[in-house]
Amino acid sequence: MLRYIALRGLLALLVAFTVSLAAFLLLNVAADPAQAIAGEDATPEVIEAIRARYGLDRPLSVRYFDWLGGVLRGDFGESYYWHKPVAELVADRADETITLALSALSVTIIIAIPLGALAALNPNSWIDRVALGVAVSAQAVPNFWLGLIMIILFGVMMPIFPVSGDDTWKHFVLPAFVLGASSVPAVMRLTRTGLIEVMGADYVRTARSKGFRGWPLLRRHAMRNALLPVISVLAVQLGQKFGGSVITESIFAINGLGRLALESILGADIPTVQMLIFVFAIVFVVMNLIADILNAALDPRIRIG
Amino acid sequence: MTHTDLSLSAVADAGIEEDNTSTLSPRQIFRQRIVGHTGFLIGALLILTIVLIAIFAPLLAPHDPYAQSLSSRMLPPVWSEGGSWDYLLGTDQNGRDYLSRLIYGTRVSITIGLGAATVGLLIGVTLGVIAGYFGGWVDHGISFLLTAQLALPGLLLAMALVFIIGPSIWVVIGIVGVLHWTYYLVVTRAATQRIRSQDFVAAAAASGASSRQIIWHEIMPNLLSSIIVIFTFELGIAILAESSLSFLGVGIQPPTPSWGLMIAEGKQAMFYRPWLVVLPGICLFLLVIGANLMGDGLRDIASPEGRNE
Numbered sequence: 001m002l003r004y005i006a007l008r009g010l011l012a013l014l015v016a017f018t019v020s021l022a023a024f025l026l027l028n029v030a031a032d033p034a035q036a037i038a039g040e041d042a043t044p045e046v047i048e049a050i051r052a053r054y055g056l057d058r059p060l061s062v063r064y065f066d067w068l069g070g071v072l073r074g075d076f077g078e079s080y081y082w083h084k085p086v087a088e089l090v091a092d093r094a095d096e097t098i099t100l101a102l103s104a105l106s107v108t109i110i111i112a113i114p115l116g117a118l119a120a121l122n123p124n125s126w127i128d129r130v131a132l133g134v135a136v137s138a139q140a141v142p143n144f145w146l147g148l149i150m151i152i153l154f155g156v157m158m159p160i161f162p163v164s165g166d167d168t169w170k171h172f173v174l175p176a177f178v179l180g181a182s183s184v185p186a187v188m189r190l191t192r193t194g195l196i197e198v199m200g201a202d203y204v205r206t207a208r209s210k211g212f213r214g215w216p217l218l219r220r221h222a223m224r225n226a227l228l229p230v231i232s233v234l235a236v237q238l239g240q241k242f243g244g245s246v247i248t249e250s251i252f253a254i255n256g257l258g259r260l261a262l263e264s265i266l267g268a269d270i271p272t273v274q275m276l277i278f279v280f281a282i283v284f285v286v287m288n289l290i291a292d293i294l295n296a297a298l299d300p301r302i303r304i305g
Numbered sequence: 306m307t308h309t310d311l312s313l314s315a316v317a318d319a320g321i322e323e324d325n326t327s328t329l330s331p332r333q334i335f336r337q338r339i340v341g342h343t344g345f346l347i348g349a350l351l352i353l354t355i356v357l358i359a360i361f362a363p364l365l366a367p368h369d370p371y372a373q374s375l376s377s378r379m380l381p382p383v384w385s386e387g388g389s390w391d392y393l394l395g396t397d398q399n400g401r402d403y404l405s406r407l408i409y410g411t412r413v414s415i416t417i418g419l420g421a422a423t424v425g426l427l428i429g430v431t432l433g434v435i436a437g438y439f440g441g442w443v444d445h446g447i448s449f450l451l452t453a454q455l456a457l458p459g460l461l462l463a464m465a466l467v468f469i470i471g472p473s474i475w476v477v478i479g480i481v482g483v484l485h486w487t488y489y490l491v492v493t494r495a496a497t498q499r500i501r502s503q504d505f506v507a508a509a510a511a512s513g514a515s516s517r518q519i520i521w522h523e524i525m526p527n528l529l530s531s532i533i534v535i536f537t538f539e540l541g542i543a544i545l546a547e548s549s550l551s552f553l554g555v556g557i558q559p560p561t562p563s564w565g566l567m568i569a570e571g572k573q574a575m576f577y578r579p580w581l582v583v584l585p586g587i588c589l590f591l592l593v594i595g596a597n598l599m600g601d602g603l604r605d606i607a608s609p610e611g612r613n614e
Contacts, residue, residue: 019457137590152575243460246460246464262464262553265464277458
């Protein structure tokens with residue numbers, strides 16, 4: 001088990017390093033960052049001055065290792081736009097995004113798992129069809145549009161929940177629903193498939209022959225095995241919620257990392273963009289690692305095989 | 306993006322030959338499955354209609370989608386009070402006919418969907434076949450690339466890249482495509498591994514075929530149906546990605562009629578002119594659900610045993 005965790009951890013570190021390099025190269029090689037900062041109409045002199053001021057005239061490798069060295073010391077550089085250390089900006093706004101991501105994941109769990117279980121217990125019934133319909137539709141709804149529809153519905157017609165800001169828990173209800181809805185199809189389908197598979201297994205048949213039916217059967221025998229893959233997908237989905245916060249936060253005016261990302265992109269604030277890409281990727285990598293370890297702990301076949 | 310992990314095994318199984326004990330010819334079986342699959346028919350009909358609208362947009366649009374008219378700004382659709390038959394779905398904040406802009410919007414969505422899904426296909430299938438065929442360190446390397454790509458926050462990176470490079474339809478196609486190849490890779494890699502161990506590949510190798518010949522003549526034809534299935538799903542994913550980028554202001558730029566951009570433009574007035582936001586969203590929904598239903602259908606048709614997965 002320890003060996004397995006160490007190997008996975010090493011892989012995660014390697015991925016984090018690769019991702020930081022890829023993000024750096026893409027942002028610095030795909031186009032000239034000095035040009036993006038200066039704007040389209042800037043004269044060559046202005047661009048040259050910006051290049052010198054932000055150290056963009058140094059060779060690429062020097063800049064990358066300079067950045068990486070800073071990251072290892074917890075220094076992500078200074079924001080071009082807010083003129084503050086980027087790490088401070090991100091730390092100030094992380095709370096909102098963590099709250100949003102966790103509540104979105106709760107929404108996903110509350111909707112997707114019961115729906116998937118109901119569908120699995122009654123395969124090919126109308127419940128199954130409704131659940132499938134929900135999944136197929138939810139996959140095709142643009143997330144930002146769902147957010148706006150919620151704002152129109154709750155902002156004007158049923159003003160139960162506030163539609164803008166992040167002051168109270170009520171402010172997070174609608175954004176969490178919108179962000180959580182995007183994971184419902186994947187989690188629901190996986191719950192359904194997993195349960196149907198497990199319900200056909202020998203040990204469930206044995207339990208059934210001993211008189212277990214319905215909910216007790218599900219809880220004591222089927223759920224545990226069926227939810228193994230669901231747990232790892234949930235961890236991955238939680239990681240994706242951070243990236244997904246860009247749209248939700250900008251629609252609902254939540255002052256978190258997603259909104260910071262949009263603002264810093266539109267302000268050509270490359271150090272901030274770079275740190276956010278790095279942080280979101282690290283969150284994803286860590287969530288994956290946790291999922292791997294959880295799965296190995298719950299299922300001995302993985303850590304031995 | 307979020308459903309990359311769905312039913313991969315079912316897609317990977319598609320296209321691998323199966324035993325069929327019935328007396329019908331393969332073509333008859335195929336036709337039966339298509340006709341019997343309601344989801345596929347609905348999806349295909351939606352896609353066909355929207356593609357036709359895109360092709361014949363100049364004939365169908367009642368007005369020039371770019372023509373502004375200050376005197377007729379934000380007119381409501383014909384069914385609400387103050388609407389007129391001149392502007393069936395009303396006008397936007399610049400007095401442009403909304404129906405015409407929605408009709409021309411099909412062109413943006415379809416072009417970007419097809420373009421980006423093709424870019425992703427080229428990258429993903431190439432890597433997938435190489436990883437699955439050669440195995441070993443090549444496979445490890447490519448699988449590592451996959452892990453790294455999955456960790457990157459796609460939307461954020463796409464936004465940043467489009468902003469830095471400068472937004473245009475080709476930039477959006479390239480970037481969305483470059484960030485959406487993992488699904489192709491996962492499926493073609495698994496399918497290639499499976500096909501590679503089959504007898505007909507061993508026979509080709511024994512008769513002196515080179516790796517290149519085996520890949521092109523033995524493996525690729527068997528991957529085709531899986532690739533078509535994924536392409537259909539990726540079409541929907543790419544269209545949603547473009548609309549998100551355009552909505553956030555780092556995609557298609559005004560005055561081009563992109564549905565995502567139209568939603569962003571209508572947002573300012575959405576409380577008293579909700580149709581400005583609702584209508585383009587419905588268009589996006591229909592196009593994407595069409596692609597998804599078609600993809601689900603094609604997967605079932607190619608491998609009916611995966612139907613319940």
